[in-house]
Amino acid sequence: MDGDEFDPSREAAVARDREDPLAALRDRFSLPDDEFYMDGNSLGPLSTDAEESLARVVDEWRELGIRGWTDADPEWFDYGERLGARLAPLLGADDDEVVVTNSTTVNIHTLVGTFLDRLREEGGPTTVLANDLDFPTDHYAIRAQLRQRGLDPDDHLHLVESRDGRTVEEDDVVAALEAEDVGIVFMPSVLYRSGQLLDVERITEAAHEHGAYAGFDLAHSIGAVDHDLSAHGVDFAVWCTYKYLNAGPGSVGGLYVNERHFGTTPALAGWWGNDKETQFDMELTYTPARNAGAWQIGTVHVLSAAPLDGSLDVFAETTIEAVREKSVALTDALIRLVDERLPDCAVGTPRDAARRGGHVAIEHPEAYRVSLALKDRGVVVDFRQPNVVRVCPAPLYTSHADVWDAVEILREIVETEAYAEYEPRGAGVT
Ligand SMILES: Cc1ncc(COP(=O)(O)O)c(C=O)c1O
Numbered sequence: 001m002d003g004d005e006f007d008p009s010r011e012a013a014v015a016r017d018r019e020d021p022l023a024a025l026r027d028r029f030s031l032p033d034d035e036f037y038m039d040g041n042s043l044g045p046l047s048t049d050a051e052e053s054l055a056r057v058v059d060e061w062r063e064l065g066i067r068g069w070t071d072a073d074p075e076w077f078d079y080g081e082r083l084g085a086r087l088a089p090l091l092g093a094d095d096d097e098v099v100v101t102n103s104t105t106v107n108i109h110t111l112v113g114t115f116l117d118r119l120r121e122e123g124g125p126t127t128v129l130a131n132d133l134d135f136p137t138d139h140y141a142i143r144a145q146l147r148q149r150g151l152d153p154d155d156h157l158h159l160v161e162s163r164d165g166r167t168v169e170e171d172d173v174v175a176a177l178e179a180e181d182v183g184i185v186f187m188p189s190v191l192y193r194s195g196q197l198l199d200v201e202r203i204t205e206a207a208h209e210h211g212a213y214a215g216f217d218l219a220h221s222i223g224a225v226d227h228d229l230s231a232h233g234v235d236f237a238v239w240c241t242y243k244y245l246n247a248g249p250g251s252v253g254g255l256y257v258n259e260r261h262f263g264t265t266p267a268l269a270g271w272w273g274n275d276k277e278t279q280f281d282m283e284l285t286y287t288p289a290r291n292a293g294a295w296q297i298g299t300v301h302v303l304s305a306a307p308l309d310g311s312l313d314v315f316a317e318t319t320i321e322a323v324r325e326k327s328v329a330l331t332d333a334l335i336r337l338v339d340e341r342l343p344d345c346a347v348g349t350p351r352d353a354a355r356r357g358g359h360v361a362i363e364h365p366e367a368y369r370v371s372l373a374l375k376d377r378g379v380v381v382d383f384r385q386p387n388v389v390r391v392c393p394a395p396l397y398t399s400h401a402d403v404w405d406a407v408e409i410l411r412e413i414v415e416t417e418a419y420a421e422y423e424p425r426g427a428g429v430t
Pocket residue numbers: 103104105106135137138188192217219220240253
């Protein structure tokens with residue numbers, strides 16, 4: 001972050017918005033005028049485009065019934081592959097390396113399982129390297145896959161430990177690869193709490209130098225950060241589509257498999273991953289598709305994939321590089337405003353844009369109650385244990401003025417201790 005010439009005034013924020021090439025896209029989203037929606041890193045908002053693509057499938061279901069598999073436009077039979085190809089430019093991948101299928105967690109199961117099986121065949125180490133700040137579901141899935149192969153997860157899941165409780169040093173990932181026999185490095189692109197962006201290229205290179213496979217959970221970067229998975233030689237990746245891709249609650253996830261692994265038998269096989277040419281021959285022998293589609297399991301979830309189709313029409317009006325550029329500008333402004341105006345809060349997100357994803361972790365000892373006070377005042381954010389308010393100025397629908405106004409509301413809550421009126425945290429979704 002350059003230390004110079006940031007004008008913290010609201011007028012300057014409005015002036016930045018006037019120069020914003022993405023400003024018009026905001027109108028595509030259903031967002032109340034009196035609300036600041038800063039939780040798109042958890043659940044993106046509805047766009048008219050997503051609503052239309054969902055309505056289209058419902059109409060086709062009504063009008064075509066079973067014929068929709070072949071006669072719908074687009075046909076449902078290869079809905080997952082087609083959406084995968086539409087996502088490929090956001091990932092720096094070839095069309096057939098990407099498929100929209102399953103949930104992130106299921107995709108971790110099948111891909112970590114697949115590469116553990118490969119390692120066994122190759123006689124490599126069946127150990128997975130993750131980190132101690134991961135989103136829990138990643139560990140649950142990895143540990144379950146190890147257990148299913150008779151491997152003790154306490155011995156076979158190794159964790160890189162964070163030095164500061166916020167970030168993971170790539171140097172420590174490399175050091176772990178040097179010190180231990182690792183079979184699979186599985187890391188997030190962006191840490192869900194602090195928003196740190198890890199160096200996917202460096203981790204992949206280091207993994208390969210040490211004979212390990214490199215897989216990534218892109219849940220917090222897809223749609224906000226540009227990727228170059230194929231150029232970096234990443235082995236596999238997974239993500240969800242309900243955050244920055246705005247495809248709706250529980251929308252279908254996605255996965256990437258590098259083309260050099262095509263033909264590998266998926267750990268969780270099912271007929272939807274069979275070669276499309278022979279799928280309806282109903283052979284009892286499974287023939288994996290020669291593309292990422294092989295990692296599908298059962299029938300494509302057309303209704304919960306449909307909103308993504310429309311959502312990608314919004315992305316098609318810009319480039320992921322332009323989206324990333326605006327995202328960096330917004331998070332930069334947010335961090336500077338917190339520094340300038342909120343002396344009682346700390347920023348838990350790296351200040352170097354190259355190490356930052358699309359959201360900012362604002363730390364305060366009363367973060368939970370602060371998040372409730374913010375929501376009550378129309379600033380939709382979330383709280384993450386133990387002291388983080390996550391604020392996500394998602395670039396497709398957030399302006400610099402929104403960021404300025406949200407910081408002002410936060411300043412007032414913190415300065416007047418307005419959070420004191422709220423109950424401490426109990427159970428439930430935060
Ligand atoms: C890094 C990460 N992985 C996975 C998930 C969730 O996976 P799923 O969509 O399977 O619930 C989340 C958020 O819920 C996440 O932040």
